[in-house]
Amino acid sequence: MLRSLFITALLLSLLPIESVAKECVVLLHGLGRSASSMEKLEEILTENGYIVANINYPSRKMPIESLANVAVTEGLEQCELLNTKQVNFVTHSLGGILVRQYYSQHSADSINRVVMLGPPNQGSELVDKLGSIPGYELITGEAGTQLGTDINSVPRRLGPVNFDLGVIAGTQSINLLMSSMLPNPDDGKVSVAATKAEGMNDFIALPTIHSHMMKNDAVIAEVIYFLNHGEFNHERQE
Numbered sequence: 001m002l003r004s005l006f007i008t009a010l011l012l013s014l015l016p017i018e019s020v021a022k023e024c025v026v027l028l029h030g031l032g033r034s035a036s037s038m039e040k041l042e043e044i045l046t047e048n049g050y051i052v053a054n055i056n057y058p059s060r061k062m063p064i065e066s067l068a069n070v071a072v073t074e075g076l077e078q079c080e081l082l083n084t085k086q087v088n089f090v091t092h093s094l095g096g097i098l099v100r101q102y103y104s105q106h107s108a109d110s111i112n113r114v115v116m117l118g119p120p121n122q123g124s125e126l127v128d129k130l131g132s133i134p135g136y137e138l139i140t141g142e143a144g145t146q147l148g149t150d151i152n153s154v155p156r157r158l159g160p161v162n163f164d165l166g167v168i169a170g171t172q173s174i175n176l177l178m179s180s181m182l183p184n185p186d187d188g189k190v191s192v193a194a195t196k197a198e199g200m201n202d203f204i205a206l207p208t209i210h211s212h213m214m215k216n217d218a219v220i221a222e223v224i225y226f227l228n229h230g231e232f233n234h235e236r237q238e
Contacts, residue, residue, distance in 0.1 A: 024084035026075030028095030053078035060141030068101035086112040121197040123149035160199035166226040
């Protein structure tokens, strides 16, 4: 991955600056996933003229505060290496909380736009109900225990966002047990209401499930629309 980025950066450096000063999109996957889960997004964003940094980070190895520094910093460094003029983020689930955590401690002046897919911006009631079960932290890591709605919730203490944000929520679920623990509507992991963040620019709910929304064609179309226009195309909303 890094080797290919260095090769790309070398080739780009041989071209006139104005021909390579494109927008960069940093992709951050969700808890327990990897960069491969964002590959369809990466491909389509690239086809639409964006330079993409698809970051792989150890989501179950560190707390949210540490993951934010690792993942966001790597994304910014890759964008800088590729000589891009603006930085955007597209995140799935936990990835969105990492962006919020990072920019609660850093200036967001360099960010153009952010799109979050199924983010637990208000925490998830699933963590409240399942977090005390023996072995839960072994499955999710420390970051998974920080995503509830109680006093220990990282998302709930982050405050309003300080960047241009669009949130896409899912409204379908294939896990009836988990959905029974969540306020409806939900995507099987996060309720629609819990995805919203104070200060966001736009919001849309689409018929997709949490685990596959980053591969959903309608979701991807809305991601690109927001990156281009700073708002969603609400014709697709249910």
